[in-house]
Amino acid sequence: MEEYIPNREDAFNLLKEFVENDSQIKHALSVEAVMRHFANLYGEDEEKWGVIGLVHDLDYDKYPEEHCTMTEKILEERNWPKDYIRAILSHGWKLCTDIEPKEKVEIVLYTIDELTGLITATALMRPSKSILDMEAKSVKKKWNQKSFAAGVNRDVIEEGANMLGMDLMDVIRETIEGMKKVADEIGLRGNL
Numbered sequence: 001m002e003e004y005i006p007n008r009e010d011a012f013n014l015l016k017e018f019v020e021n022d023s024q025i026k027h028a029l030s031v032e033a034v035m036r037h038f039a040n041l042y043g044e045d046e047e048k049w050g051v052i053g054l055v056h057d058l059d060y061d062k063y064p065e066e067h068c069t070m071t072e073k074i075l076e077e078r079n080w081p082k083d084y085i086r087a088i089l090s091h092g093w094k095l096c097t098d099i100e101p102k103e104k105v106e107i108v109l110y111t112i113d114e115l116t117g118l119i120t121a122t123a124l125m126r127p128s129k130s131i132l133d134m135e136a137k138s139v140k141k142k143w144n145q146k147s148f149a150a151g152v153n154r155d156v157i158e159e160g161a162n163m164l165g166m167d168l169m170d171v172i173r174e175t176i177e178g179m180k181k182v183a184d185e186i187g188l189r190g191n192l
Contacts, residue, residue, distance in 0.1 A: 004079045011051040018074070019061040026186045028054050030116040030179050031109070033186075037178030038108045049105055052087045056109060068092040095153070101163065111160025114153050115175050118142065121149040123188050130190025131183050136172040 006014075015028055035053030039046040059070035068089050075085045083103075090099045090106040091113050101110040122139045123131040142148045161171045183189045 003081055005048075006051050006078075006080055006084070008047060008051060008054070011054045014074075014078070015055055015058065018058050021061045024057060024061050027116060027120075028057060029182050029185050030120065031056055031113055033182040034112045034116060034175050034178035035105075035109060037174060037181065038112070039105075041174065042104055042108075044104065048084070049108070052084055052105060053109060056088050056091050056113065058088075068096045095156075101160075104164075107160060107163045111157060111164060111171060112175050112178075113156075115157045115172065116179060118149050118152045118154075118157070119172070119176055119179060120186070120188065121152070123190070126190070128190045128192050129188070130192045131176060131179050131186075131188040132190070132192050134176055136169050136176060139172050139176070140169065 015025065019025055019028065032050045032054040035049040036046045038044075039049035055071070055075070057067075057071075058074060060067050063070040068091075071088055072085055075088070086099060087101075087103065087106045087109060089097045090101040091109045093100050093110060101107045119131065119134075119139055122142050123129065123134055125142075126134060126138065143154065157171070158168060161168045164171065179186065179188065
């Protein structure tokens with residue numbers, strides 16, 4: 001039997017089946033766009049990386065207490081490839097899984113998941129309310145304000161950047177670039 005390879009449409013339909021929260025959907029679209037951007041940077045499979053990013057928090061809306069565990073179950077029931085599932089589970093390393101990110105796709109997802117939240121919060125604080133005119137230094141300014149976007153785990157982002165062998169500012173810059181591509185869909189065009 002041929003292995004099922006999910007495409008973007010499959011992934012988006014699955015996302016809509018399990019996630020109703022609008023901000024969760026915007027987060028999924030942000031992560032998808034950034035994963036595609038990094039796949040492009042690394043010469044990797046953009047569709048695969050995007051699909052993994054799109055469904056990485058599939059269970060969070062309905063099963064927050066079983067985050068990652070339910071996603072694994074849902075994807076296995078639908079015959080998703082094991083490497084897709086492993087990549088998705090690895091984003092919860094040390095938080096809700098013991099699956100350490102090893103592959104490039106896993107490390108990128110682990111690194112940028114939390115970062116997209118910090119970037120979104122930063123963009124919404126700007127006079128323009130837009131990501132389109134935002135630079136990495138705006139995010140870095142908010143980095144040490146622990147009360148700002150307090151739910152964002154900055155240690156995970158730093159650890160991920162180190163695992164990628166990238167400077168934190170470069171990771172932030174590239175993540176912003178990825179998110180700019182979906183500014184309208186994620187509500188961050190602002191008043192530009």
